Amino acid sequence: MMSGKCDGAGEDDDVVVVVDSDNDDDGGGVGDKSGVDGGGELETKRAKAAETVRTERVAAATSSRTDKLDVVFKLSRLRGVGKAGGSLKEANNPLFATSIAEILSQPGLLSSVQFNYMIDVDWLLDQYPAEYRRLPLMIVYGNDQRVSKETEHDTSNVRWFRAPYLPAFGTHHTKMMLLFFHDGMQVVVHTANLISRDWNLKTQGIWMSPKLPRFSPKRGRVQDISSYSPTGFGADLWSYLRAYGDGVQGGVSMRAVRERIAAHDLTHVKVVFACQYERDLLPLSPAATAGRTKTAWGQHEAQDLLLQQHAAGGADVVVCQFSSIGKMGKNGRTARGWLGGEFITSLQTHAGSSSSSSSSSSSSSSSSGSSSGGGGRRHSAGKGKNESHVAAKGASKLLTPSSASSASSSSSSSTARAAVSFCYPTVEDVRTSYEGYVGGGSLPHAIKYREDHVFFAKEACKWRAGWCYRTRALPHIKTFTAWNTAARSIDWMLLGSHNLSKAAWGQLQKQESQLHILSYELGVFLSPSLLGATLRPLADKLRSVRRPDKHDTQTAWAPVPYDYPLTPYSTHDEMWYWDGVYMQPDTHGRVQTP
Numbered sequence: 001m002m003s004g005k006c007d008g009a010g011e012d013d014d015v016v017v018v019v020d021s022d023n024d025d026d027g028g029g030v031g032d033k034s035g036v037d038g039g040g041e042l043e044t045k046r047a048k049a050a051e052t053v054r055t056e057r058v059a060a061a062t063s064s065r066t067d068k069l070d071v072v073f074k075l076s077r078l079r080g081v082g083k084a085g086g087s088l089k090e091a092n093n094p095l096f097a098t099s100i101a102e103i104l105s106q107p108g109l110l111s112s113v114q115f116n117y118m119i120d121v122d123w124l125l126d127q128y129p130a131e132y133r134r135l136p137l138m139i140v141y142g143n144d145q146r147v148s149k150e151t152e153h154d155t156s157n158v159r160w161f162r163a164p165y166l167p168a169f170g171t172h173h174t175k176m177m178l179l180f181f182h183d184g185m186q187v188v189v190h191t192a193n194l195i196s197r198d199w200n201l202k203t204q205g206i207w208m209s210p211k212l213p214r215f216s217p218k219r220g221r222v223q224d225i226s227s228y229s230p231t232g233f234g235a236d237l238w239s240y241l242r243a244y245g246d247g248v249q250g251g252v253s254m255r256a257v258r259e260r261i262a263a264h265d266l267t268h269v270k271v272v273f274a275c276q277y278e279r280d281l282l283p284l285s286p287a288a289t290a291g292r293t294k295t296a297w298g299q300h301e302a303q304d305l306l307l308q309q310h311a312a313g314g315a316d317v318v319v320c321q322f323s324s325i326g327k328m329g330k331n332g333r334t335a336r337g338w339l340g341g342e343f344i345t346s347l348q349t350h351a352g353s354s355s356s357s358s359s360s361s362s363s364s365s366s367s368s369g370s371s372s373g374g375g376g377r378r379h380s381a382g383k384g385k386n387e388s389h390v391a392a393k394g395a396s397k398l399l400t401p402s403s404a405s406s407a408s409s410s411s412s413s414s415t416a417r418a419a420v421s422f423c424y425p426t427v428e429d430v431r432t433s434y435e436g437y438v439g440g441g442s443l444p445h446a447i448k449y450r451e452d453h454v455f456f457a458k459e460a461c462k463w464r465a466g467w468c469y470r471t472r473a474l475p476h477i478k479t480f481t482a483w484n485t486a487a488r489s490i491d492w493m494l495l496g497s498h499n500l501s502k503a504a505w506g507q508l509q510k511q512e513s514q515l516h517i518l519s520y521e522l523g524v525f526l527s528p529s530l531l532g533a534t535l536r537p538l539a540d541k542l543r544s545v546r547r548p549d550k551h552d553t554q555t556a557w558a559p560v561p562y563d564y565p566l567t568p569y570s571t572h573d574e575m576w577y578w579d580g581v582y583m584q585p586d587t588h589g590r591v592q593t594p
Contacts, residue, residue, distance in 0.1 A: 072558050119139060137157055173522075176522055201434050202439070323475055442476055492527040533555055537560045
């Protein structure tokens with residue numbers, strides 16, 4: 001048998017919108033609600049599912065947990081997986097785990113906007129409490145084939161908005177929620193599709209902003225939101241939403257969403273909003289970038305962040321953990337290939353990298369005015385993202401494969417660059433997972449690339465997540481993390497929708513003068529300088545590797561999903577290919593044939 005590829009305050013407070021006159025693929029079927037029982041229904045009855053959701057909400061509302069550790073994001077709660085490889089209670093510890101039902105059940109919700117790739121609207125509406133299901137809901141998507149609109153619910157309150165400017169090989173891969181309440185708003189950036197399987201059976205990451213209060217009515221709406229967002233979060237969010245244009249679809253527009261956000265105070269957000277979108281080729285030179293009204297993210301914008309924030313860091317390993325691999329090409333890991341020549345060059349633009357030494361003094365001086373708590377990516381309250389982006393580039397030229405090679409050969413630095421490791425499941429990881437081979441459908445990696453991707457076998461590491469009881473919950477989370485192994489600390493981290501592909505991060509074109517990005521992607525960038533605290537893996541705290549006072553304000557904890565140090569592939573391990581042939585039965589007695 002073959003397993004299928006699966007995967008108050010203001011007068012406008014009751015609305016979120018106004019009525020105006022290489023391919024990253026998560027895999028899977030949009031309406032797939034099959035569980036771990038070999039294709040059966042995960043919840044056989046809607047009533048049973050609703051009761052489980054109600055139980056979660058009550059537990060969250062009545063929790064008396066007193067541990068106030070600063071945990072910077074959370075993992076998705078597991079459901080329908082038995083003992084979860086240990087204790088389901090420990091796997092779903094509210095310190096680091098939450099569910100979509102909990103997020104959408106917060107009191108005072110008025111309206112919401114959901115951005116995603118795959119959407120099952122029937123399942124999504126079930127996640128809202130009954131009293132919220134008729135509230136205004138705007139759903140932003142990219143491809144009709146990845147959306148299931150069939151539902152028994154009344155959807156007269158639902159408005160669909162399709163992302164514009166989407167090319168043939170690009171995807172609307174962004175996963176975000178904008179939640180508007182009586183007393184403010186919240187931004188939620190996560191890695192899960194809006195389908196049952198993603199939230200219940202896989203490992204996902206969820207970053208939630210603090211509640212962002214409304215400005216007082218006397219201040220009114222603020223058009224230049226960069227003036228009150230120290231990390232640039234507000235300016236970046238505003239810029240990203242502008243990429244959707246001002247067009248009206250089904251009576252809703254993104255312009256109204258932007259205006260609604262501008263009425264809120266984003267001062268206390270301590271991360272950088274890492275966004276990108278496809279619209280055109282993006283010039284890299286400062287002169288060409290100056291005066292532009294939009295900015296797109298990519299590998300070189302991430303590099304720019306590292307130059308500004310981490311010129312004095314000490315990472316020795318950068319772990320790239322993802323759920324999909326695009327075509328690397330015959331040059332693959334070499335300096336002539338996209339992975340070795342472009343992407344890894346960007347990630348290694350960091351302290352300890354000889355190629356960044358020539359830029360460190362400029363970037364350090366531009367960062368010197370920042371406060372430890374505010375991060376300081378924006379160095380002038382009046383500057384928006386584009387202005388500071390251009391200023392940074394003017395002071396410290398971004399690295400391309402050719403410039404990195406030149407800097408490396410001429411530098412006298414004796415410190416080696418950080419090593420790069422890849423964390424991606426093996427065939428055995430998939431076979432023994434809760435979903436079995438079906439779950440591998442959400443790990444797109446084509447067997448036609450096997451010959452060009454042989455280098456991965458030497459550098460890749462298995463999916464092991466014992467500390468959070470998720471080794472058998474296949475990863476759909478994407479994290480890129482710089483580790484200081486000796487100090488057991490994290491120098492920086494990106495959590496988002498970005499997989500390992502040119503479509504997601506961009507590819508240099510025209511003699512390294514332009515960066516072409518195909519997909520809408522979104523994430524959050526975290527670092528000690530932004531958080532104003534040392535960033536450490538939460539696993540160390542739970543395993544009592546470190547025992548700081550629970551009220552320690554100098555440490556922030558990241559639930560990095562995998563066990564670190566990583567576990568390398570053995571000589572018998574095979575990297576997962578989603579269209580491969582696997583005849584050894586999985587956990588449900590299934591095999592995968594052509």
